[in-house]
Amino acid sequence: MRFLVDNALSPILAEQLRQNGHDAVHVRDYGLQNAADEQIFARTADEDRIVVSADTDFGTLLALRHKHKPSVILFRREADRRPLRQAALLLVNLPALEEPLDRGCIAVIEGARIRIRQPPIIGTGGSIGY
Numbered sequence: 001m002r003f004l005v006d007n008a009l010s011p012i013l014a015e016q017l018r019q020n021g022h023d024a025v026h027v028r029d030y031g032l033q034n035a036a037d038e039q040i041f042a043r044t045a046d047e048d049r050i051v052v053s054a055d056t057d058f059g060t061l062l063a064l065r066h067k068h069k070p071s072v073i074l075f076r077r078e079a080d081r082r083p084l085r086q087a088a089l090l091l092v093n094l095p096a097l098e099e100p101l102d103r104g105c106i107a108v109i110e111g112a113r114i115r116i117r118q119p120p121i122i123g124t125g126g127s128i129g130y
Helices: 011-017 037-046 057-065 083-103
Strands: 002-005 024-026 052-053 073-076 106-110 113-117
Touching: 002 011, 002 037, 011 024, 011 083, 037 052, 037 057, 057 073, 057 106, 073 083, 083 106, 083 113
Parallel strands: 002 024, 002 052, 052 073, 073 106
Antiparallel strands: 106 113
8 A cells, every 4th residue: 555654643654664565655755744734635646645644634635625535544642652553553454444545535543443434524513523
């Protein structure tokens, strides 16, 4: 699978994904560590990658564009913030996430659970919640 790891997460996560056979880059690899979320999202879409972040703005960007891709994986505040633990959690769950990520989704990892939201994602009261 192809991933772009956002600056909200450690480059170690991208490295661990690469070591496990995935095509993974961190925004620092592109010199985009200070880029706007929209620019990172566009790069992810152009390269048919999955954005991995702790920043819920990427899920909002996907929802507002009314598109199915690029897929987004979000590590929420309850998820362990250590990059090696995040990588292990993601890698062990990738077989179950592969099909939804291929179709286009937002996968939210928080603590011991994973929620998958399929686009289009419509919030209530003008907000989009994850």
